[in-house]
Amino acid sequence: MEAGLKLRFTKGSGKVDRLELIQADGTTHHVDCPKQRIIPHDMVHFAVEEVIAAQGFLSRVRDGEAADVRMAGNAISDGVERLVEVMQADGWSPGGGAADVIALYHVTCDARSCPPLPITEELVTRLRERIAALTMAWDAVAVGEAMELRLG
DSSP: OOSSEEEEEEOOSSSEEEEEEEOTTSOEEEEEEEOBSBSOHHHHHHHHHHHHOOOOHHHHHHTTOOOOTTOOOOHHHHHHHHHHHHHHHHHHSOOSOHHHHHHHHHHHHHHTTOOOOOOOHHHHHHHHHHHHHHHHHHHTSOTTOEEEEEEO
């Protein structure tokens, strides 16, 4: 099996999509992804972790942790989670500038006592571009079909 973590998102017909996380050793975890009008939350995770190359939820699973919403926190993965939340919010109501996204990220980190990662306007632009590409690909997936990604 290839190195990295394979993510197989299957589009559901109801209120959830399904994610299979397949580790290099074959261990598989299943995650329900409640529909949220934009791409699934864990697909936003993929975009953020891929673009900024920082260890978040998916990277931790790739590196051997069990996929559990109660994973022990750490400064980097907590900062990634806050950025995922902010990019998700940006997807729900786009239109603000990159500086607005960064400001919201800092507010979110402050509210959760989480040290922010160094985020730049250029990085926000790259994240938006990656999320837009994933959105186009996900929109083309029919109900019952899957889209696969790999986090190296």
